Amino acid sequence: MSVYWYDFRVRGEPFCPLDAETGRKPQKVQLERPVLDAFKPSARFHDAVDWYVFDKKLRLLALDCIEVALRVDLSRRLGEKDPFSYLNKKTNM
Structure with a gap:
């Protein structure tokens, strides 16, 4: 859940980090504003859970679309070989 809490965390004062080599x-x-361990006063656990649920539904929707696209492609390829290939157990792609 830490990914969904990230936007609700307080940011520190801006600073310019020094060059690591020199x-x-x-x-x-x-300028960078480091993320602190404290949360914004308006942050609620329910908001982070809402982000999680939205993300999960979006991922499932994308996976459903990919599955349908794969089935359509497989059906098209089998149909090019033989329109009744779903009936023939020996059909090879």
């Missing part, structure tokens, strides 16, 4: 401020400054 230990100095980089040429191109990119």
Whole structure:
């Protein structure tokens, strides 16, 4: 569930991390706001669960679409070989 809680966490003050190689401020400054362990006051567990349920339904819908597409492709290929191939147990693709 931590993925669904991520957006509800408080962010720290912006800072510019030092270059790992030189230990100095980089040429191109990119401010980062670290994610803290605290949560926003408006965060509710129910909101994270709603995100989880939405994500699960979306994944299941995508898998259903992929399954239907595979069945259609298989049926089309078998139909090209023999229109009654579903009746013939020896039909090879």
